[in-house]
Amino acid sequence: MTRNRHLPKAVLIGSASIITLALVALAAQSVDVNELFVQPAKPVVNIQDRADLARPDRSRSETSAQLNDSENRIPAPAPTPAQGSKPAEIRTLFAQPNEKLSTQGFSGQAKVRMSQQATVAHEALGQQALLSHDPSRPVLQQPDRERFASAETNPLKQVAEDPVSTFSIDVDTASYSFVRGSLNGGRLPNPDAVRVEEMINYFNYDYAVPENREVPFQTSVSVVETPWNEHTRLMQIGIQGYKVPLADLPPQNLVFLIDTSGSMADFNKLPLLQQSFRLLLSSLRDEDEVAIVTYAGSAGVLLEPTKASNKSLILQKINALTSRGSTAGHEGLKGAYALAEQMSGEGEQTRVILATDGDFNVGLSDTKSLKRYISEQRKKGTALSVLGFGRGNYNDALMQALAQNGQGVAAYIDTLSEARKVLVDQVVSSISMIAQDVKIQVEFNPATVSEYRLIGYETRALNTEDFRNDKVDAGDIGAGHRVTALYEVTPVGSPARKYAERRYGNEIPSAKPIAQSFEGELAFVKLRYKAPGAEKSKLVTTPVMTDTRDIPEAETLFAASVAGFGQLLKGSDYLEDWTFGDVARLAQANRGADPFGYRSEFLSLVRLADVAQR
Numbered sequence: 385m386t387r388n389r390h391l392p393k394a395v396l397i398g399s400a401s402i403i404t405l406a407l408v409a410l411a412a413q414s415v416d417v418n419e420l421f422v423q424p425a426k427p428v429v430n431i432q433d434r435a436d437l438a439r440p441d442r443s444r445s446e447t448s449a450q451l452n453d454s455e456n457r458i459p460a461p462a463p464t465p466a467q468g469s470k471p472a473e474i475r476t477l478f479a480q481p482n483e484k485l486s487t488q489g490f491s492g493q494a495k496v497r498m499s500q501q502a503t504v505a506h507e508a509l510g511q512q513a514l515l516s517h518d519p520s521r522p523v524l525q526q527p528d529r530e531r532f533a534s535a536e537t538n539p540l541k542q543v544a545e546d547p548v549s550t551f552s553i554d555v556d557t558a559s560y561s562f563v564r565g566s567l568n569g570g571r572l573p574n575p576d577a578v579r580v581e582e583m584i585n586y587f588n589y590d591y592a593v594p595e596n597r598e599v600p601f602q603t604s605v606s607v608v609e610t611p612w613n614e615h616t617r618l619m620q621i622g623i624q625g626y627k628v629p630l631a632d633l634p635p636q637n638l639v640f641l642i643d644t645s646g647s648m649a650d651f652n653k654l655p656l657l658q659q660s661f662r663l664l665l666s667s668l669r670d671e672d673e674v675a676i677v678t679y680a681g682s683a684g685v686l687l688e689p690t691k692a693s694n695k696s697l698i699l700q701k702i703n704a705l706t707s708r709g710s711t712a713g714h715e716g717l718k719g720a721y722a723l724a725e726q727m728s729g730e731g732e733q734t735r736v737i738l739a740t741d742g743d744f745n746v747g748l749s750d751t752k753s754l755k756r757y758i759s760e761q762r763k764k765g766t767a768l769s770v771l772g773f774g775r776g777n778y779n780d781a782l783m784q785a786l787a788q789n790g791q792g793v794a795a796y797i798d799t800l801s802e803a804r805k806v807l808v809d810q811v812v813s814s815i816s817m818i819a820q821d822v823k824i825q826v827e828f829n830p831a832t833v834s835e836y837r838l839i840g841y842e843t844r845a846l847n848t849e850d851f852r853n854d855k856v857d858a859g860d861i862g863a864g865h866r867v868t869a870l871y872e873v874t875p876v877g878s879p880a881r882k883y884a885e886r887r888y889g890n891e892i893p894s895a896k897p898i899a900q901s902f903e904g905e906l907a908f909v910k911l912r913y914k915a916p917g918a919e920k921s922k923l924v925t926t927p928v929m930t931d932t933r934d935i936p937e938a939e940t941l942f943a944a945s946v947a948g949f950g951q952l953l954k955g956s957d958y959l960e961d962w963t964f965g966d967v968a969r970l971a972q973a974n975r976g977a978d979p980f981g982y983r984s985e986f987l988s989l990v991r992l993a994d995v996a997q998r
Contacts, residue, residue, distance in 0.1 A: 531742075533781040534576035535842035537956065540835050542883055543828045549836070550825045550851050552844040552858035553623070553867045554579075555813075556787065557806075558772060558780070558796035560586035563953065564985075565775065565798040567992040573953060577780065580950035581840030584868050587946065587982060589939045591624035591866060600818040601625045601861060603926045604934035605909060610872055611944050611970055612962040615880035619871040619928065620940045621826075621909060625818050628863035633816050636672040636735070637689070637727040641720040643740035645680040648707040652798070653774035657739050660771065660803035661702050664737075667811040668692035675723050676701055679716025680708055689727050717757070724766045735767045735792065735815055742772055742779030754782070758789040759857075769814060771806070772796040784843070791820060791860050805980070813862035819913040820860040821921065824869060825851045827908045832930060834881050835874040837958070839947050851912060854921050861913075870947050872958070873906065875930075906930050938974040942983065945971035949990055964994035 541549075559582035566573035594602045604622040611618070640661060648654040668674070669692060676687035676698075687701040720736045728734045758768055768790025770783045778796075787794035793814055795806045806814060823846060828836055850856040861867065874880050907928045912921040949967045951959055968990045975983045 530778045531781045532576040533784045533843050538838045538842055540837045540882055542835055543830045543833045547828045548848050549838050550846045550848050551841045552846055553822045554581050554844050554859050555865050556794045557582050557586045558794045561796040561798045561802050564989055567989050572996045575954045578950050578953045580947055583950045584943055584946050590936050591622040593624050594626040597626050605928050605932050606935035606940050607932050608937055608940050612959045613880055615878045617873050618944055619873055621869045622935055623867040625861045625865045628812055630812055635732045637732055638674050639720045639724045639736045640676045641716055641736050641738045642678050644678045644705055644707050646708050647741055647777050650774055653741055654707050657773050658702050659800055660797055663803050664807040667808050674698055677720045721761050737769050739771045741774040741777045742783050755785050755789045758786055762791050767791045770794045813864045816863045817860050817916050818863050821858040822861055822913045823851050823858045825910045829905050832906050833873050834876045837872050839870040904929055938976050941974040964990050
């Protein structure tokens, strides 16, 4: 009997179905749906073709517009497209329903099933693409290419061997916003994305304000029992910069450097960016000046230097932004700095504000070269601040490096409320610097402190000798900025001591005995700073006693709750059996005044983290 060498039809049909489903799944994972939207390019002036353009009139109005002046109010953003509205053109890797599929070699039933499956897949992908542009719907999950500036958690140190701790201040808050975005999305953040000091510094605290401007900030210190360990103490150092009314600032020259590459298409990227800059525009005065440079496959000037009083023209240019192409970030930076140099005038302040999802993939894109370039431009008088947008492609490490070397702030804008906080409520501190290269050095007294650890600031650590070296850069403080640092210290004789006793003793003999006048001191806090543009630093010192209470205890305990939360997210080993529930209870009991609702929002994030870890 002749043996049948052909597989049954049922097997062929099943195999075809499996292959088709596999292809659909692979395509759904690899297709960037945002790139399916085809948008017309807007004409811009190329950077290289601008040499002969005349500089606009430099006359400035003598009248300063107030922040909330009704004449400066910006029209509400245009409404988002209605749900289900279709873009002009959608490209897809799947065949259109009226196109023929290649089904050669398959049986009739297999051909029918393949056609049905391809049609369903095409319709589903098209529907996903439409929904991705509806702000009421979640963004499609992008491949995770996010990169973060990270370092090993600060270790516990023995005062007998290493009594001095030195670091640069950090006024950035990007980490907190990024953590919030992750938790609101139903997942715990990447531990490398959590910088505890930025989470603590997100909040305002009741610190003493400077009595005058001779010293740009006031230092406050408090010592309380550590919430997660009754045998240690928590030392809070608070720095409050003096405040400057917006009307008192010198004229501001701002160059908006906007990433319009294809990766910015998501609604929480370019559309949110446009809304954010509309808010910033509402904060500017008539004498301030704005220019816009965009970059994608190439860079160009979208708006020549224009007085902020001409809000209609500026809004027109902001509303015209579209996204397409790769990310020629370095070319955009060069164009923005060239324009900033033209705008600079005597007694004015000039700043580039970079808004991007953090992807520099064309041109000079390695971190060291970019840092060097930004530093050179800073020395010429143009500062750089960075606003990050979106998920999936965010290069936090690069954004931090650019802002730190550009004497600016790095903020992550995940909501319109955050944009208002950074660009309206805190606009003065974001664009006006009152002290630069601010360093903190704390020396602990071995007679009263056995061990200590600095909570956060891992990426801002400095060598001990860097403190007195004025050539070593550090962080800057804007007008009205607050900076907070927390140390957990172990008193001498405490059962919380971690280091074991040594056979020959843990103490290192001191070269000279501690002066009697220093007895009872816990630590000695020193700060160095430079006045803007100065070459030499100034020193401010504050002795800390074991019972120092410059800050209301409730404020210290709320800061402790935020610090505990950040450490839990990073998986710290120093919190004993503390939980998210303990964080919530401590924050709730010490929430205090909360005029903008930020502390209440923090409680919600703690609850979301508790749910996400289960």
